[in-house]
Amino acid sequence: MFRRIAPLFAVLLVLAGCATRPSEDSTAPPEAEGVFPVTVAAPGAPAVTLDRQPQRIVSLSPSATETLFALGAGPQVVAVDSASNFPEQAPRTQLSGLSPDPEAIAAYRPDLVVVYADTTGLADALARTGTKTLVMPDAKTLDDAYAQFEVLGKATGHQAEGESLARQTRDDIDKIVADTPKRSLTYYWELDQTFYSVTSATFAGQVLTRFGLTNIADGADPTASGGYPQLSAERILQSNPDLIFLADSKCCGQNAQTVAARPGWNTLTAVQRGQVIALDDDIASRWSPRIVELVRTVADAVARTGA
């Protein structure tokens, strides 16, 4: 559905936004192949210049994989890393995004490699094989995520789709947030069973901040511990959050029942009123277009929760 209307969007967008670049509406074909060479950079990452539209993309970032397929660049993707489990048709391999192996990547003869961090000199190694590396660092805000959609669109020759995907996602999220009643609620976001959490300074925390929720992990300084502090059970109990979000349901089998069975947790308001929400770990930890699903889940939980 989306893919069918995407070209339409493209034309509309080009018509609407062509004032600064009037040459585009005459050159842009229906597939919106974009203009190459093009120089792109995700927020907080080095710029990369691509001479022509990449045809063999290797994605080593689950978030980037989801975005590439969402904006119609899926057919150009030849390999994705072992953690990229969405969408279904993504060509999963044993490649690792955590410790990328240039030789294993080169075997797929890519002309563009997308990673979420280059801590091992991957870009330099791949440059020697003539391959460009695009770094898509962890999005810190929703705006970062939208910007990455546009960057990936531009880099793959789907500029218009990238822009419309960013706009659509932004509009969807803004609408969901606007339609959700504002309540002063507190929440606890669980990353694992040892009570690692996120503060408002993280991407997930920023999403929930949009709803006006208060994070119990925010101490005097939400950026402390890199935004990922380990809380004590005592502190969680004393904070008595109205909502509990479990980002460790798939990985670690956590759900409302297992949470209620923890020592003392049955005294929590969220447990007693059924406001423990088991999230899809993947959706909860990626800055892909599926962030809308997370926002919707949070909105439902907020709406259900009595004031």
Next chain:
Amino acid sequence: MPDTRTRLRAPVLVAGLVVLVAVLLFAVLVGASDLGWQRVLAEIWAQLTGGQSPLSAREAAIVWQLRVPRVLLAGIVGAALAVSGATFQGVFRNPLADPYLLGAAAGAGMAATLVVVFAPAVSGWVVGPLPLAAFAGALGGVGLSWLVGRSAGGSTSTLLLAGVAVASFLTAIQTFAQQLNTETIRQVYTWMLGGLNVSGWREVLIAVPYVALAAVVLCLSARLLDVLALGDAEAASLGLRPGRIRLVVLAAASLATAAAVSVSGLIGFVGIVVPHVVRMLAGASYRVVIPLSLVGGAAFLVLADQLARTVMPGELPLGVVTAFTGAPFFAWILRSSRRRFS
């Protein structure tokens, strides 16, 4: 030669116990959540006398279901690691020996990793799979070291070398399993740093029987350890069988270590530092070192855990706290007593 003339005098033990009780009480009164120590004290009094509780149900749960079991568990783990350390040092006549020697830590780490990697979503067990696996792994590691060491002659030095080899091998398996599933690395890593933040009464009940059994066996064997410290030939000349004594006390110490590891992860330095301090303060006889290590280890780890849960807004890994406080202290001990160890 250790000084075996010292006897455990009752006042020393009583003083140790008084300190331990004071530390336990302090740890229960002051915690990560700010309940007010007077109110917690009033709550304890109310529970003892059947009076009116000053706390809400949730606050009471914080005290009785989280804080009290955690403090007790810290004491049990500290006692287990310290007494195991004292035992290992005695058996191997090596002041640097620690409870994780002979592949206990490596076995526990390997088994815990295998569980996290291959059975990640196992839940609803009576006992969590992670402590169970760590316990089995620790015992397995020690058992394997024992078998390898014995087949190579069975002396203390071959046993130590066998432990090194077994530990390296088990660690390699662990690393390999982690590479198969990089997503689980943090879960294992958190466990390896050691901590008691998710502990409750269940963990206390898991650990108590093994540690209690080991403590009784080791206290009863203290005299034998004193004889063993003189040397195998001397022990044999007194009609004892060094090999058998070693097997019994090492088994008891390993059991206590495995129980501690299974509920708390890897917490270093308790087993080295505490027995050394005890020796400095009260003499080197195992009839002194064993019981005082139990008491001192408990007090030390309760205090260390107190730091771990209150010094920062979040939790600090307990293993980091013990290393922070224990390692410099240990270096200082080494320096100030180098003549004894050289």
